[in-house]
Amino acid sequence: MSKIETFSYDNKIVRNFGVATAIWGLVGMLVGLIAALQLIWPEMNFTTQYITFGRLRPLHTNAAIFAFVGNGIFTGVYYSLQRLLKTRMFSDLLSKVHFWGWQLIIVAAAITLPLGITSSHEYAELEWPIDIAIALVWVVFGINMFGTILKRRENHLYVAIWFYIATWVTVTVLHIGNNLEIPVHMWKSIPVFAGVQDALVQWWYGHNAVAFFLTTPYLGLMYYFLPKAANRPVYSYKLSIVHFWALIFIYIWAGPHHLLYTSLPDWAQSLGSVFSLMLIAPSWGGMLNGLLTLRGAWDRVRRDPILKFMVVAVTAYGMSTLEGPLLSIKSINAISHFTDWTVGHVHIGTLGWNGMLTFGVLYWLWPRLYNTKLHSVSLANTHFWLGTLGVMFYAIPLYWAGWTQSMMWKKFTPDGFLAFGNFLETVTQIIPMYMIRALGGTIYLLGAIIMVYNLWKTAKAGTLVENVEASAPARETYKSHTGDHWHRWIERRPVQMLIFSTIAILIGGMVEVFPMLLIDENVPKIASVQPYTPLEIEGRDIYIREGCISCHSQMVRPFRSETERYGEYSKSGEFIYDRPFLWGSKRTGPDLHRVGEKYPHSWHYNHMYDPESMSPGSIMPAYPWLINQEINTAYTPAKVNVLKMLNTPYDDGYAERAVADLEAQAKTIADELRDQGIEQENLEQKEIVALIAYLQRLGTDIKPDPVTENR
Amino acid sequence: MYKHILESAGNINWMAIFALGTFFFIFSVSAIMAFKSDKGKLNHMSNLPLQEDDPIVNS
Numbered sequence: 160m161s162k163i164e165t166f167s168y169d170n171k172i173v174r175n176f177g178v179a180t181a182i183w184g185l186v187g188m189l190v191g192l193i194a195a196l197q198l199i200w201p202e203m204n205f206t207t208q209y210i211t212f213g214r215l216r217p218l219h220t221n222a223a224i225f226a227f228v229g230n231g232i233f234t235g236v237y238y239s240l241q242r243l244l245k246t247r248m249f250s251d252l253l254s255k256v257h258f259w260g261w262q263l264i265i266v267a268a269a270i271t272l273p274l275g276i277t278s279s280h281e282y283a284e285l286e287w288p289i290d291i292a293i294a295l296v297w298v299v300f301g302i303n304m305f306g307t308i309l310k311r312r313e314n315h316l317y318v319a320i321w322f323y324i325a326t327w328v329t330v331t332v333l334h335i336g337n338n339l340e341i342p343v344h345m346w347k348s349i350p351v352f353a354g355v356q357d358a359l360v361q362w363w364y365g366h367n368a369v370a371f372f373l374t375t376p377y378l379g380l381m382y383y384f385l386p387k388a389a390n391r392p393v394y395s396y397k398l399s400i401v402h403f404w405a406l407i408f409i410y411i412w413a414g415p416h417h418l419l420y421t422s423l424p425d426w427a428q429s430l431g432s433v434f435s436l437m438l439i440a441p442s443w444g445g446m447l448n449g450l451l452t453l454r455g456a457w458d459r460v461r462r463d464p465i466l467k468f469m470v471v472a473v474t475a476y477g478m479s480t481l482e483g484p485l486l487s488i489k490s491i492n493a494i495s496h497f498t499d500w501t502v503g504h505v506h507i508g509t510l511g512w513n514g515m516l517t518f519g520v521l522y523w524l525w526p527r528l529y530n531t532k533l534h535s536v537s538l539a540n541t542h543f544w545l546g547t548l549g550v551m552f553y554a555i556p557l558y559w560a561g562w563t564q565s566m567m568w569k570k571f572t573p574d575g576f577l578a579f580g581n582f583l584e585t586v587t588q589i590i591p592m593y594m595i596r597a598l599g600g601t602i603y604l605l606g607a608i609i610m611v612y613n614l615w616k617t618a619k620a621g622t623l624v625e626n627v628e629a630s631a632p633a634r635e636t637y638k639s640h641t642g643d644h645w646h647r648w649i650e651r652r653p654v655q656m657l658i659f660s661t662i663a664i665l666i667g668g669m670v671e672v673f674p675m676l677l678i679d680e681n682v683p684k685i686a687s688v689q690p691y692t693p694l695e696i697e698g699r700d701i702y703i704r705e706g707c708i709s710c711h712s713q714m715v716r717p718f719r720s721e722t723e724r725y726g727e728y729s730k731s732g733e734f735i736y737d738r739p740f741l742w743g744s745k746r747t748g749p750d751l752h753r754v755g756e757k758y759p760h761s762w763h764y765n766h767m768y769d770p771e772s773m774s775p776g777s778i779m780p781a782y783p784w785l786i787n788q789e790i791n792t793a794y795t796p797a798k799v800n801v802l803k804m805l806n807t808p809y810d811d812g813y814a815e816r817a818v819a820d821l822e823a824q825a826k827t828i829a830d831e832l833r834d835q836g837i838e839q840e841n842l843e844q845k846e847i848v849a850l851i852a853y854l855q856r857l858g859t860d861i862k863p864d865p866v867t868e869n870r
Numbered sequence: 871m872y873k874h875i876l877e878s879a880g881n882i883n884w885m886a887i888f889a890l891g892t893f894f895f896i897f898s899v900s901a902i903m904a905f906k907s908d909k910g911k912l913n914h915m916s917n918l919p920l921q922e923d924d925p926i927v928n929s
Contacts, residue, residue, distance in 0.1 A: 242921075243919065315915055315918070317915060382919075387919050391920075392916035392917050392920060396913075397905055397907065398904075400907075401897070403900075405893075408896050666892055
């Protein structure tokens with residue numbers, strides 16, 4: 160028998176991450192609520208460019224994912240890891256660096272995103288200096304976690320820890336893969352991949368941000384905190400083993416279901432669809448394992464708000480992991496994609512699964528951290544019902560809105576014309592649903608505010624137990640026995656666990672992504688597709704800065720309802736100079752890929768100045784600052800140089816002539832605007848001209864020559 | 871278009887079959903081994919979260 164060793168658990172770091180979870184949760188939800196209200200009353204940005212919907216939306220998603228859920232992950236990991244391994248964290252200093260580093264990154268995001276500093280890759284919007292900071296802090300977390308695992312007193316690694324390991328390794332791979340970019344200056348970079356390749360890499364990342372940031376670490380928390388709260392072991396440990404390996408292997412493949420019916424090659428779309436459907440099996444295995452853990456304890460669920468939160472969380476996990484695969488079936492995706500249905504779906508996941516589990520964990524932790532009773536069980540119960548109702552009032556109207564709008568997009572008259580030819584009709588129809596959604600968000604936020612009050616009062620009533628004394632036998636050196644099987648072997652070896660997990664997640668990534676990159680030369684080139692002019696590059700960067708991608712896609716799918724509305728469907732060869740790709744994932748406004756030359760310059764000028772002047776009833780905000788702000792040409796040559804380095808065929812030395820070319824094209828557009836009745840001093844220097852240049856170029860490279868067509 | 875890519879990239883059907891085969895292998899092996907494993911050890915593993923004894927004042 161090994162001698163008993165005494166040591167202590169670090170509770171202070173758990174408390175700190177818990178406080179950050181609660182505060183950033185409120186911030187993220189509040190920003191989301193403001194964004195939701197802006198879709199009803201677009202003037203709610205108060206003509207300030209820093210809080211338009213396009214800039215708030217990435218702030219909201221980043222805050223919800225990386226600030227709220229991210230800190231929630233670390234709260235649970237730092238608490239459970241120490242106890243499961245019977246040791247204190249590897250280094251208190253690394254714990255502190257991790258905590259403060261992560262909070263600084265969040266603050267950096269909260270400053271840069273409203274300033275329009277964004278890569279436009281969804282959920283990876285932060286620019287390169289912050290990307291590097293994320294990588295460094297993530298490595299600190301990794302060293303601290305693996306250091307703790309290596310100095311453990313418990314031989315075996317509980318299944319929750321496998322999920323933590325898989326999370327760490329996959330997020331590392333994804334973060335590097337999707338942020339391969341070349342800096343132009345401190346706050347601007349250009350991605351290495353273009354067009355279709357960029358899209359595939361982005362959604363390989365994007366979906367796996369859901370999988371390995373919002374799901375696997377939270378499954379780890381479920382496998383730890385649900386048994387703790389129910390005071391009984393997990394229903395089936397065998398099932399948890401199969402759940403883990405099947406889930407991490409399959410999840411990594413699912414990304415292309417975000418790109419169905421786009422220009423992505425069909426084989427990649429099919430792989431994404433098939434693996435998404437297969438995901439139902441391990442996901443539901445995990446959900447059932449969670450719910451069945453409560454066998455014999457259901458009477459407690461009626462009384463204990465913590466268990467209520469956890470039951471709803473696991474149920475929401477089951478619902479969203481059934482819905483996700485169904486949405487990956489091409490015929491269903493044809494209806495749901497680009498609509499609010501997707502937004503409803505992801506909020507079942509974040510509000511239902513992540514949010515409710517986080518609340519349950521915080522309610523469970525706080526009395527233990529402060530060695531006291533929860534201030535008010537009845538307030539926790541009130542929060543539970545507000546949270547549950549909030550999710551329902553949020554998601555159900557969006558399902559309705561998504562379905563309604565999609566049906567309106569696709570409806571034809573008996574004569575073969577679009578029944579709702581004006582896109583705006585399909586938007587105004589769903590404004591009431593947006594109102595109910597905002598009500599749902601308000602209810603949910605109200606519940607979270609009550610939780611913060613309850614936790615604050617709990618903390619006030621007790622004293623933080625910064626260090627919890629504990630004792631455990633020193634770790635025995637394990638001697639293998641005849642008949643040991645491989646999984647017991649791997650359960651004792653974290654490094655091998657890391658390697659096997661890495662192999663499991665890399666297989667999917669390599670099979671899907673590598674062929675797309677290796678056959679780069681085989682993406683059909685279209686001779687008429689030319690690189691962007693310097694003015695168009697600047698206009699495109701304004702489009703990125705303003706977050707136009709939040710509401711406008713640039714991907715006409717090969718449906719008659721779309722080619723009738725927008726024009727020729729989009730071809731992969733049209734995007735070979737698009738760094739980053741800007742296909743988008745939501746159409747709150749119409750697709751813009753064929754908007755080029757559709758309207759006169761003056762239409763765009765007036766529309767950006769006051770959208771309602773051109774489209775009465777529009778919910779697009781006004782962008783008057785584009786009329787006044789001057790085009791920044793300081794970095795135009797650097798942008799051209801980086802694009803040329805990435806094989807965009809500009810002539811040698813073109814960067815030196817880029818600004819002159821930009822000015823010449825701007826003057827032409829400004830003159831045309833004047834001809835169309837727009838009077839403004841120094842018009843050719845204004846950002847609106849660059850944006851018009853870009854918009855008028857969109858999708859025009861392959862427009863049929865009208866002369867040829869008439870012949 | 872995708873046909874063109876498939877032809878240009880050579881025979882890539884093996885990738886889908888390889889992927890499916892690998893998944894089948896991982897799923898089968900993990901399932902078989904999980905269900906063959908020692909009950910005592912599984913019991914120990916599944917009780918790990920319940921072993922430590924933080925003060926529980928609440929409910």
